[in-house]
Amino acid sequence: MPSGPRQRRAARHAQPAAEAAASSTRKTPITVGRIADAALQVVATEGYDALTIRRVAAVLGTGPSSLYAHIVNKDDLDDLLVGRLYSEVVLPEPDPARWREQILDVYEQIRDQYLKYPGVSRAVLATVPTNLDTLRVGEGMLAILLAGGIEPQTAAWALDALSLYVGAYAMEQALVQQQRKHPDQQWVLGREELLRRFTALPADTFPQTRRYAAELTSGTGHDRFEFTLGLIMDNLTRP
CATH class of the missing domain: 1.10.10.60 (Homeodomain-like)
Structure with a gap:
């Protein structure tokens, strides 16, 4: 030993x-x-x-x-903590026809693990992965991207970008939850109040914000999560 x-x-x-x-x-x-x-x-x-x-x-x-x-x-x-979270992630058999869906599913699993433990994504952002369970998930996601025809260098950097976003997303959610528990939580605005404030802005100074206030405040956090991952993945196959 x-x-x-x-x-x-x-x-x-x-x-x-x-x-x-x-x-x-x-x-x-x-x-x-x-x-x-x-x-x-x-x-x-x-x-x-x-x-x-x-x-x-x-x-x-x-x-x-x-x-x-x-x-x-x-x-x-x-490192040990992150490995334990990643041990719960289920990896699919890479399918070239479904690689976008598969990557999104894996990252949704990771996101949900982070959200179960508030702030834990900070450990991910600050740690170089060496745990075997963490590396297992990285290996699986790389295999999915390669099966989808993504060039190796592009796939490597894409995983880095996607992982950073997922970690940051979970960190933001944890911070909002923490602030909502604080006695002075007036700064945490709901959509209706935010929409009201945007539409009340001076039209000559904020014409676009007033006009598109509904679009700016629309969607849940998970809606935006899927949009952002899709935005990144849709650009991976471009020359």
């Missing part, structure tokens, strides 16, 4: 993680899987800002030093 946490982390990325054997003692052993579960619990109940190694250790009823036997630092915890 690798002796240090860095060596264990490297081994975890080289082959599927194996849970520790059941301990003969009464205390449940700390494992990588239990750390990931506890981290998700913290984010789900308290938000991503509350996620620290000390907080995860408290959920597990142990001290931070017990976690350092399995992970290196907070970045490693983020």
Whole structure:
């Protein structure tokens, strides 16, 4: 068995993680899987800002030093957390005739995972993926794009752009939810109020905003999500 946490982390990325054997003692052993579960619990109940190694250790009823036997630092915890979310993503068999639909479906799954855990997409935006579950999803999406006839370089950069948007979208949704819980939430406007304010703007200064206020405020967040991903994908096959 690798002796240090860095060596264990490297081994975890080289082959599927194996849970520790059941301990003969009464205390449940700390494992990588239990750390990931506890981290998700913290984010789900308290938000991503509350996620620290000390907080995860408290959920597990142990001290931070017990976690350092399995992970290196907070970045490693983020990598583990993202991998756990991506392990829930179901990948389709690449179909050249349905590649756009397939990519959208995978990213909708990722989006929904992010939205279940407010702010967790920050971990994605700040982490270079090395977890095998994260890499599995990246491999699957790359295979879908290549099957659709997308050039390798274009496919690689498209995945980066799409992933950045999905992460940013989920982060925005988390921020709005957080602000709505704040006592002074007057700045979070509903569509009707936003529409009223736009149409009340001076016509000589904001003629287009007044005229197209309905279009500017239309659609749900998920409507705009699908529109943006479609906009990117529809341009991938252009010469």
